[in-house]
Amino acid sequence: MAVGSGELPKMFPVQGFQLATGCAGIKVPGRRDLVIMALAEGAEIATVFTRNAFCAAPVQLAKKHGADSSQSGKGVRYLLTNTGNANAGTGEQGLKDALQTCASLAAIAAVDVEQVLPFSTGVIGEPLPIEPILAALPTTFSTLDENAWAAAAEGILTTDTRAKGASRQIEIDGETVTVTGIAKGAGMIRPDMATMLAYVATDAVCAPQDLQQILNGAVNKSFNRITVDGDTSTNDSLVLVATGQVDVEPIHSKDGARFVEAIEQVCIELAQAIVRDGEGATKFVSVEVAGGASVAECLQVAYTVADSPLVKTALFASDPNWGRILAAIGRAGVDGLDVEKIKVWLDDVLIAEGGGRALSYTEQAGQQVMDQEELTIRIELARGDIVETVWTTDLSYDYIRINAEYRT
Amino acid sequence: MAVGSGELPKMFPVQGFQLATGCAGIKVPGRRDLVIMALAEGAEIATVFTRNAFCAAPVQLAKKHGADSSQSGKGVRYLLTNTGNANAGTGEQGLKDALQTCASLAAIAAVDVEQVLPFSTGVIGEPLPIEPILAALPTTFSTLDENAWAAAAEGILTTDTRAKGASRQIEIDGETVTVTGIAKGAGMIRPDMATMLAYVATDAVCAPQDLQQILNGAVNKSFNRITVDGDTSTNDSLVLVATGQVDVEPIHSKDGARFVEAIEQVCIELAQAIVRDGEGATKFVSVEVAGGASVAECLQVAYTVADSPLVKTALFASDPNWGRILAAIGRAGVDGLDVEKIKVWLDDVLIAEGGGRALSYTEQAGQQVMDQEELTIRIELARGDIVETVWTTDLSYDYIRINAEYRT
Numbered sequence: 040m041a042v043g044s045g046e047l048p049k050m051f052p053v054q055g056f057q058l059a060t061g062c063a064g065i066k067v068p069g070r071r072d073l074v075i076m077a078l079a080e081g082a083e084i085a086t087v088f089t090r091n092a093f094c095a096a097p098v099q100l101a102k103k104h105g106a107d108s109s110q111s112g113k114g115v116r117y118l119l120t121n122t123g124n125a126n127a128g129t130g131e132q133g134l135k136d137a138l139q140t141c142a143s144l145a146a147i148a149a150v151d152v153e154q155v156l157p158f159s160t161g162v163i164g165e166p167l168p169i170e171p172i173l174a175a176l177p178t179t180f181s182t183l184d185e186n187a188w189a190a191a192a193e194g195i196l197t198t199d200t201r202a203k204g205a206s207r208q209i210e211i212d213g214e215t216v217t218v219t220g221i222a223k224g225a226g227m228i229r230p231d232m233a234t235m236l237a238y239v240a241t242d243a244v245c246a247p248q249d250l251q252q253i254l255n256g257a258v259n260k261s262f263n264r265i266t267v268d269g270d271t272s273t274n275d276s277l278v279l280v281a282t283g284q285v286d287v288e289p290i291h292s293k294d295g296a297r298f299v300e301a302i303e304q305v306c307i308e309l310a311q312a313i314v315r316d317g318e319g320a321t322k323f324v325s326v327e328v329a330g331g332a333s334v335a336e337c338l339q340v341a342y343t344v345a346d347s348p349l350v351k352t353a354l355f356a357s358d359p360n361w362g363r364i365l366a367a368i369g370r371a372g373v374d375g376l377d378v379e380k381i382k383v384w385l386d387d388v389l390i391a392e393g394g395g396r397a398l399s400y401t402e403q404a405g406q407q408v409m410d411q412e413e414l415t416i417r418i419e420l421a422r423g424d425i426v427e428t429v430w431t432t433d434l435s436y437d438y439i440r441i442n443a444e445y446r447t
Numbered sequence: 448m449a450v451g452s453g454e455l456p457k458m459f460p461v462q463g464f465q466l467a468t469g470c471a472g473i474k475v476p477g478r479r480d481l482v483i484m485a486l487a488e489g490a491e492i493a494t495v496f497t498r499n500a501f502c503a504a505p506v507q508l509a510k511k512h513g514a515d516s517s518q519s520g521k522g523v524r525y526l527l528t529n530t531g532n533a534n535a536g537t538g539e540q541g542l543k544d545a546l547q548t549c550a551s552l553a554a555i556a557a558v559d560v561e562q563v564l565p566f567s568t569g570v571i572g573e574p575l576p577i578e579p580i581l582a583a584l585p586t587t588f589s590t591l592d593e594n595a596w597a598a599a600a601e602g603i604l605t606t607d608t609r610a611k612g613a614s615r616q617i618e619i620d621g622e623t624v625t626v627t628g629i630a631k632g633a634g635m636i637r638p639d640m641a642t643m644l645a646y647v648a649t650d651a652v653c654a655p656q657d658l659q660q661i662l663n664g665a666v667n668k669s670f671n672r673i674t675v676d677g678d679t680s681t682n683d684s685l686v687l688v689a690t691g692q693v694d695v696e697p698i699h700s701k702d703g704a705r706f707v708e709a710i711e712q713v714c715i716e717l718a719q720a721i722v723r724d725g726e727g728a729t730k731f732v733s734v735e736v737a738g739g740a741s742v743a744e745c746l747q748v749a750y751t752v753a754d755s756p757l758v759k760t761a762l763f764a765s766d767p768n769w770g771r772i773l774a775a776i777g778r779a780g781v782d783g784l785d786v787e788k789i790k791v792w793l794d795d796v797l798i799a800e801g802g803g804r805a806l807s808y809t810e811q812a813g814q815q816v817m818d819q820e821e822l823t824i825r826i827e828l829a830r831g832d833i834v835e836t837v838w839t840t841d842l843s844y845d846y847i848r849i850n851a852e853y854r855t
Contacts (some may be wrong), residue, residue: 092852093777093802121683128773130803139551162675164772164804227757227774268756271778348676348756348842349635365536366635369501372680376500394501395538396572397854434756439844442760 045201050188051217054242055282060185060194061179063171064252066123073175074194076118077183077247082282084115085251096126096133097157107153116150120158122197127273128164143173147180160274161400192221197214205308207301211294214287216243218301226318228267237277244283244288249425254279261306264429267317269346274365314430319437322354327416329426336373337427343371351434359405361390371382380421395410450723450731453609459598459625462650463487463690466595468602469587472581474531481583482602484526484693485591490690492523494660497683499719502542503566504534513562528566529604538570544575551581555588568682600629607633609723613716616708618704622695624651626709630717634726636675645685652696653689662687669714672837675725677754722838727845730762733823737834744781745835751779759842767813769798788829
C-alpha cells in the first residue's frame with residue numbers, strides 16, 4: 040500500500056553529479072541493489088547520520104572518510120550504496136567489509152580510499168556479502184551518467200513500493216541552479232538525524248560550512264519530522280552535495296533565502312514521500328501541534344500522537360475515535376498540561392475542547408475527514424506560540440505482514 | 448488470541464469484602480457490565496491512578512471521594528465499576544454523571560456519597576449512559592456476596608478474552624490471612640501508575656499509610672512493569688483494600704515481609720495475566736535489562752525494546768531477527784552506551800556481543816527459543832548492577848483487527 044500517485048517528478052540533472060546503478064544480487068537475484076554516485080572534483084559535501092548508538096559499520100566509516108578527505112583537502116568523490124544488507128550489528132568484520140568495498144571502488148576510479156563514502160541498507164546483523172559487490176563494481180562504474188537519477192532512485196529501495204525523488208530549478212544571478220534529490224525508506228522510520236538514505240545535490244557553489252548549516256536547518260523541517268513506526272534506524276544517512284559546476288554562490292547573494300528554500304523543499308518532498316510509502320500505509324497524516332511553549336513539547340505531543348498504535352489503528356479504520364488522540368496527548372509527559380484549554384481538530388472540524396467533545400461536533404463531520412486519504416490532526420495547547428508539524432501514517436495489517444515476513 | 452491456559456485460579460474469599468455483578472447493557476445488551484464491591488465498616492484502602500493528563504471523570508471523582516471520606520473518618524464503603532464506557536474526555540457532564548451513579552448507590556446502601564468510589568472502562572469520549580446504570584443498581588446491590596470474585600472478574604472485562612485473578616493465603620500468628628485480586632485490561636496498556644482496573648483485597652488489619660506504602664512498592668514490581676502497546680490509559684486505577692476482619696496486623700509482626708510478598712505476588716500475577724491476554728497476543732515476553740547504572744536507564748532500554756513495532760512483529764513471526772533488538776537498544780536514548788560491551792540473549796542463547804552477532808550463535812538455536820510461546824530477551828549493559836524486567840507481547844494481525852474494529 041502507499042498513499043497518493045507516487046509518480047517520480049521530472050528529475051533535473053545536476054552538473055558534476057553522475058549516477059550508476061548495478062546488480063550485485065545481494066538479497067534478490069537480478070535486483071538492482073548497487074548505486075554509485077560520482078562527484079566532480081572540488082564538490083563540497085555535508086552529511087547527517089543516525090544517532091542510534093548501534094550505528095552501522097558504513098555509517099562509522101563514512102563519518103571517518105568524510106573527515107579524512109576534508110583534512111587532506113582532496114574531498115569526497117564517490118558515494119557507494121548497497122541495499123539488501125545494512126552491514127549493521129556486524130562488529131569489526133563489518134568495518135573491514137565496508138572498507139574493502141570502498142578500496143575496490145577507489146582502485147577502479149583511481150582515487151584515495153578516503154574519498155569514497157559507503158552506505159548500506161537492508162537486513163541488520165548479517166555479514167555483508169562482499170564478493171558479489173566487488174564483482175559488480177567495474178560494470179556499474181562504467182555506466183555513470185548525469186541523467187540516471189530515476190534509475191538510482193529505484194536502485195536504493197528495499198521494502199519501498201516506489202521510487203522517491205524531488206527536483207527544483209531556480210534562477211540566481213542569471214544562472215540556472217538545480218537541486219535534485221532521492222531517498223529511500225518505508226519502515227524503521229523515525230529519523231533522529233536523517234532518514235534511512237537520502238542524497239541531495241546542487242550544482243551551485245557552496246562552502247562546506249554553509250552547506251552543513253543549510254542541511255541541518257532543512258533536516259529539522261523534513262526528515263526529523265517524520266515517523267512511520269517510531270523505530271530509529273541504525274543506518275540513517277543524508278548527504279547534501281554542492282558540485283560548484285554552475286558559477287554562482289547563492290548563499291552569499293541576495294537570493295540566498297530562495298536557495299535555502301529550494302533545498303528545504305526538496306528535503307520536505309522526499310521526507311513526505313517516505314511517509315506516503317510507509318510500510319502498509321493507507322493514509323498520510325499531518326500532526327500539527329500549535330500553541331506550545333517550546334519546540335520540544337510540541338514534538339513530544341506530536342510524536343506521541345503520531346506513534347500511538349491506537350491512534351494509528353483508528354486512522355487505518357477511518358474511525359474518528361478522537362478519544363484516543365486525547366489519551367495520547369495526555370500521556371505525552373508534558374508537565375502542567377491544562378486539559379481544559381486544549382482543542383483538537385480533524386482538518387477544520389473542531390472535535391474536542393474543555394476536556395471533552397466539542398458541542399458543535401458531529402460524528403458525520405468527523406467521519407467525512409477520516410474518510411480522506413490525507414488529513415491533518417491539529418492540536419492547540421494554549422501555552423505559547425510555537426508550532427511544529429510531524430508527518431505519519433496509519434498502522435495496518437500490511438505493516439504486520441511486511442515486518443513479520445521480512446526475512447522469510 | 449492469548450498466551451497460556453488462562454484458567455482462573457482458586458479465588459479465596461476475603462472476609463469483609465463482598466462483590467456483585469449486574470447487567471446494565473451499556474454497550475452490548477445482556478452483557479455483565481456492572482460490578483459493585485462492598486467493604487466492611489472500618490476497612491482501609493490505598494489507591495493509585497493513571498498519570499495521563501486527560502484522566503477520566505471517575506478517576507477525578509474517586510480521588511476526591513477517597514480524600515473526603517478519609518477526612519470525615521467514615522471511610523470508603525463501595526466501589527462501583529462499569530464497563531463499555533470509560534467516561535473519559537467527557538468534560539463537566541462526565542463528572543456530573545459519575546457523581547450521579549455514586550449518589551444513587553449511596554442512597555440504596557444508606558451511606559454518604561463520598562463513601563462510594565466510581566470506576567469506568569470502555570470507549571473514550573462518549574457520554575456515560577446513566578439511565579441503564581441507575582436502573583440496574585438495586586438488583587445488583589441485592590446480590591452482594593463474599594464468594595463472587597470469579598463473576599466480578601468476568602464483569603469488569605472489555606476487550607479481554609478471559610478473566611484475570613490471583614489469590615494467596617498465608618498463616619500469620621496462627622491466623623489465616625487472605626489476599627485476593629482481580630484485574631482487567633488487554634489494550635491501551637502501558638500503565639504509568641497502575642493498570643486499567645485492578646482490585647486487591649486482604650482481610651488483615653493494615654493502617655492506611657502502611658497500605659499505601661505496600662501498594663506503591665508492589666505496583667513498581669508489577670503493573671508499572673508491563674506494556675502491550677505503550678499507550679497509557681486515561682482510566683488506570685488500582686485499589687488495595689484491607690478489611691481488618693482477621694484480627695492480625697501482619698506488617699507490624701515478624702511476618703511483615705511475607706505479607707508484603709503475598710500482595711506483590713498477587714499484583715505480579717494480575718499484571719502478567721493482562722500481558723498474556725494482551726490484544727492479539729501470541730507470545731509472552733520478558734525483557735530483562737541487567738547491568739544498568741540506574742533503574743531509569745534499565746527501564747528506558749527495556750520499554751524501547753518492548754514497545755518497538757519491529758521487535759514485536761519479529762516476535763509474532765517467531766523470527767530471531769536480533770538486529771532489531773540491537774537497533775532498539777541503540778535508539779533508547781541512553782547516553783554514552785558502549786555497544787562493544789553490550790550482550791543480548793534469547794533465554795540462555797547468547798545472540799550478540801562486541802557490536803555484532805556472537806561467534807557461538809546459530810540461527811537454529813535462536814529459532815528454537817523464538818518458537819516458544821514464552822521467552823526472555825536478556826540484555827546486559829555492563830554499566831552498573833541494576834536489573835529491571837518488563838513484560839510484553841508481540842504485535843499481530845489481531846491487534847490491528849481488534850483496534851480497527853473497536854467501535855464498529
